[in-house]
Amino acid sequence: MVTLGHYLIVSGILFAIGFAGVMLRRSLIIIFMSLELMLNAANLSLVAFSRFHVQPSGVPDYNAQVFVFFIITVGAAEVAVGLAIIVALFRARQTTHVEDINTLKF
Amino acid sequence: MSYLELLKLAAPEATVAVTALAVLAVGLIRWGETPSNRRSSAFCSAVAGLGLAAAVGAVVMLPQSATLFGGMLVITPLTSLFKIICLALAFFTVVLARTDLSSRNRGEYLALVLLATIGLMLLVGSEELLMIFIGLELTGLSLYVMTAFDKTDIRSAEAGLKYFLFGSTASAFTLFGLSLIYGMSGTTGLAVIAQKLSAQPISPLLFAGIVMTLVGFAFKIAAAPFHLWAPDAYQGAPVPSAAFIASGSKVASFVVLGKIVLVGFGPDKGSAAWHAMISGWAPVLAVLAALSILIGNLVALAQSNVRRLLAYSAVAHAGYTLLGLVAGGRDGFSATLFYTTVYAFTLVGAFGVVALVRRETGGDDLINFAGLRARSPLLAGCMSIFMLSLAGLPPLAGFFGKFYLFIAALRAGENHGLLWLVALALLGSLVSLYYYLIVLKVIFVDEPAQHETSLPRRNVGEGGDFLQRVSLSVPGPLVAHIIASLP
Amino acid sequence: MSPILFWFFALLMLVFGAAVVVNRNPIASALNLVVSFLGLAALFMSLDAFFIGIIQVLVYAGAVMVLFLFIIMLLDLRAERLRKINWVASAGGVAVALALLVQIFYVIGHLTFSKQTFPPLARSEIDDVHNIGLLLFGNYNLPFQIIGVLVLVATIGAVLLSKRERR
Numbered sequence: 001m002v003t004l005g006h007y008l009i010v011s012g013i014l015f016a017i018g019f020a021g022v023m024l025r026r027s028l029i030i031i032f033m034s035l036e037l038m039l040n041a042a043n044l045s046l047v048a049f050s051r052f053h054v055q056p057s058g059v060p061d062y063n064a065q066v067f068v069f070f071i072i073t074v075g076a077a078e079v080a081v082g083l084a085i086i087v088a089l090f091r092a093r094q095t096t097h098v099e100d101i102n103t104l105k106f
Numbered sequence: 107m108s109y110l111e112l113l114k115l116a117a118p119e120a121t122v123a124v125t126a127l128a129v130l131a132v133g134l135i136r137w138g139e140t141p142s143n144r145r146s147s148a149f150c151s152a153v154a155g156l157g158l159a160a161a162v163g164a165v166v167m168l169p170q171s172a173t174l175f176g177g178m179l180v181i182t183p184l185t186s187l188f189k190i191i192c193l194a195l196a197f198f199t200v201v202l203a204r205t206d207l208s209s210r211n212r213g214e215y216l217a218l219v220l221l222a223t224i225g226l227m228l229l230v231g232s233e234e235l236l237m238i239f240i241g242l243e244l245t246g247l248s249l250y251v252m253t254a255f256d257k258t259d260i261r262s263a264e265a266g267l268k269y270f271l272f273g274s275t276a277s278a279f280t281l282f283g284l285s286l287i288y289g290m291s292g293t294t295g296l297a298v299i300a301q302k303l304s305a306q307p308i309s310p311l312l313f314a315g316i317v318m319t320l321v322g323f324a325f326k327i328a329a330a331p332f333h334l335w336a337p338d339a340y341q342g343a344p345v346p347s348a349a350f351i352a353s354g355s356k357v358a359s360f361v362v363l364g365k366i367v368l369v370g371f372g373p374d375k376g377s378a379a380w381h382a383m384i385s386g387w388a389p390v391l392a393v394l395a396a397l398s399i400l401i402g403n404l405v406a407l408a409q410s411n412v413r414r415l416l417a418y419s420a421v422a423h424a425g426y427t428l429l430g431l432v433a434g435g436r437d438g439f440s441a442t443l444f445y446t447t448v449y450a451f452t453l454v455g456a457f458g459v460v461a462l463v464r465r466e467t468g469g470d471d472l473i474n475f476a477g478l479r480a481r482s483p484l485l486a487g488c489m490s491i492f493m494l495s496l497a498g499l500p501p502l503a504g505f506f507g508k509f510y511l512f513i514a515a516l517r518a519g520e521n522h523g524l525l526w527l528v529a530l531a532l533l534g535s536l537v538s539l540y541y542y543l544i545v546l547k548v549i550f551v552d553e554p555a556q557h558e559t560s561l562p563r564r565n566v567g568e569g570g571d572f573l574q575r576v577s578l579s580v581p582g583p584l585v586a587h588i589i590a591s592l593p
Numbered sequence: 594m595s596p597i598l599f600w601f602f603a604l605l606m607l608v609f610g611a612a613v614v615v616n617r618n619p620i621a622s623a624l625n626l627v628v629s630f631l632g633l634a635a636l637f638m639s640l641d642a643f644f645i646g647i648i649q650v651l652v653y654a655g656a657v658m659v660l661f662l663f664i665i666m667l668l669d670l671r672a673e674r675l676r677k678i679n680w681v682a683s684a685g686g687v688a689v690a691l692a693l694l695v696q697i698f699y700v701i702g703h704l705t706f707s708k709q710t711f712p713p714l715a716r717s718e719i720d721d722v723h724n725i726g727l728l729l730f731g732n733y734n735l736p737f738q739i740i741g742v743l744v745l746v747a748t749i750g751a752v753l754l755s756k757r758e759r760r
Binding site for chain 1: 236239240243247250251254257260263264266267270271274275278279281282284285286288289292293294
């Protein structure tokens with residue numbers, strides 16, 4: 001049988017894959033895609049918990065699904081702003097690599 | 107619950123939203139034949155200022171206490187007070203924007219300031235995780251755009267990118283943490299979460315959820331080791347954006363962080379005392395505070411750019427402020443709130459001086475401040491007050507803030523368990539005195555590189571006067587206010 | 594849902610998710626991301642969250658992916674050329690991600706209720722679009738309106754930042 005733990009583990013692995021992408025990749029576009037993976041890992045665990053916390057009336061806990069609905073919207077807005085920043089940066093510097101973006105010293 | 111009631115309770119936010127739309131519209135108007143759109147931008151600022159004033163009025167008209175939708179919108183004297191503080195900080199940002207930015211796209215910039223302010227007000231006035239998440243994202247997105255706003259400066263887009271990358275990674279962590287906390291408690295309202303958590307022992311999953319949630323807030327308040335974006339954002343962003351990030355965003359984040367840990371996670375506090383560590387969120391925050399104080403103060407010593415210096419000192423100040431939350435309780439929370447408020451107003455003032463110096467000399471390195479005393483005694487005076495207040499010298503407001511924080515931390519727990527943190531913070535304050543004094547030495551002793559005309563004292567000069575008074579006056583009334591409005 | 598289908602879709606999502614991170618060509622990564630999200634949508638539906646599953650396909654496969662592909666083409670990004678790999682940084686990144694993974698496994702393994710299967714649902718006459726809609730316009734009215742403000746911010750930001758400035 002598939003249990004709650006299975007879903008949580010899958011979601012945890014997805015989160016770790018996304019985080020590894022953010023840490024390892026130097027291409028901004030791919031970093032953004034990895035961020036999306038991380039957000040969706042959170043969505044998966046929320047939906048799994050929503051199915052787990054069945055209400056007394058026998059329906060899943062829709063509050064968590066509404067949460068996911070909002071997260072998807074926010075995620076899309078975030079991608080739009082992030083890609084616009086990339087475009088602005090590309091206009092100025094002709095690069096989308098993290099290593100080339102170093103005017104400000106650490 | 108009718109829509110009319112919702113409108114009544116959310117009137118301040120609605121006012122700010124309508125003002126933002128009005129400012130956007132006004133910014134599009136072409137004024138006659140004049141090629142420069144200075145009149146349009148002045149009009150935008152006026153509309154924004156009026157709208158903020160109206161919103162303050164709406165906050166004052168709110169009822170004493172109300173709760174909507176299980177904590178999504180909570181109105182207490184405390185939240186009303188902090189909504190007014192956020193609006194005041196936004197007002198100073200609007201004033202700052204008049205001196206610094208070129209008048210291109212002024213309407214859009216001011217609209218973003220206002221929309222970010224809505225996010226701050228929601229953060230301050232919410233005790234529900236979904237609403238807090240949306241408030242965080244609304245503020246965050248507006249601030250990313252405000253940081254990358256200046257297309258003429260190559261560093262602006264870069265700062266925006268770094269802020270965005272760190273910010274969205276941190277919010278992904280927070281989100282995963284929130285999903286775990288929802289899973290353990292089956293709800294998203296802070297008060298109900300506290301009930302559920304007190305019924306069960308702290309499990310590893312819950313602890314993971316709490317830590318991941320705290321990551322996002324540690325990023326927002328720029329606590330080490332999640333501070334890497336701060337120096338770049340403070341230096342590369344347009345000055346008003348940097349000031350707003352350092353003040354408004356920080357105040358609201360501390361208010362909501364305090365509510366989350368003290369109200370929501372209250373049962374799982376644990377203990378950070380050196381002789382009796384108990385796992386929970388308090389040790390996590392204590393480690394963040396210690397790292398922030400160490401890293402912030404030490405790296406600040408090596409900075410030659412005033413904005414970077416302010417950024418690293420901001421990291422250190424985040425560390426001090428966390429002390430109050432680690433101490434917990436009414437005293438600790440009120441000390442935190444008081445300190446972060448005083449700090450925010452002081453920092454907005456300091457950024458105002460930076461903006462004027464930058465406009466006159468074209469840069470904000472320490473060299474640009476050389477001989478400021480001869481050029482503009484007023485600005486030099488303001489800056490010295492701000493710096494000494496940040497350093498925490500009596501009788502300035504910064505001293506009282508630190509004093510309350512340290513006392514609260516000492517009193518918390520038996521046997522002065524937090525003594526190690528307080529000692530570290532005192533040491534950090536001593537170190538910080540050195541770099542603040544270096545700034546003052548450059549201003550008062552060093553000769554300017556080339557001879558320049560004296561600085562005008564418009565706009566920010568007047569705002570500076572007010573902020574100076576805030577720093578100077580012994581801030582008893584504010585403390586009384588905060589303590590009185592705590593539940 | 595039967596365990597076979599669960600594992601099929603979970604592995605589909607994870608393998609293609611990993612392919613997003615590993616691929617050198619941004620277009621290939623973007624297409625892998627779509628497949629990964631389709632797997633995720635199937636998992637949502639296996640949890641009886643049909644509305645969320647549909648939204649996931651519409652928003653991610655439909656909107657977000659087009660945005661990614663559009664930017665890749667606008668900026669004419671090619672496959673990333675091989676650079677000297679900074680081994681210290683990469684090792685650090687792998688170590689942090691692995692530590693996270695181990696921690697997640699440990700935490701979930703120690704969870705008492707993770708072994709439980711999902712409780713059965715009552716047969717309901719009302720579909721979940723209806724239920725979610727009621728919540729959105731009832732209890733979640735305020736956040737729903739604030740989301741509108743947030744989308745306004747994203748619109749202003751995207752237009753301003755990607756606009757070419759006249760010199």
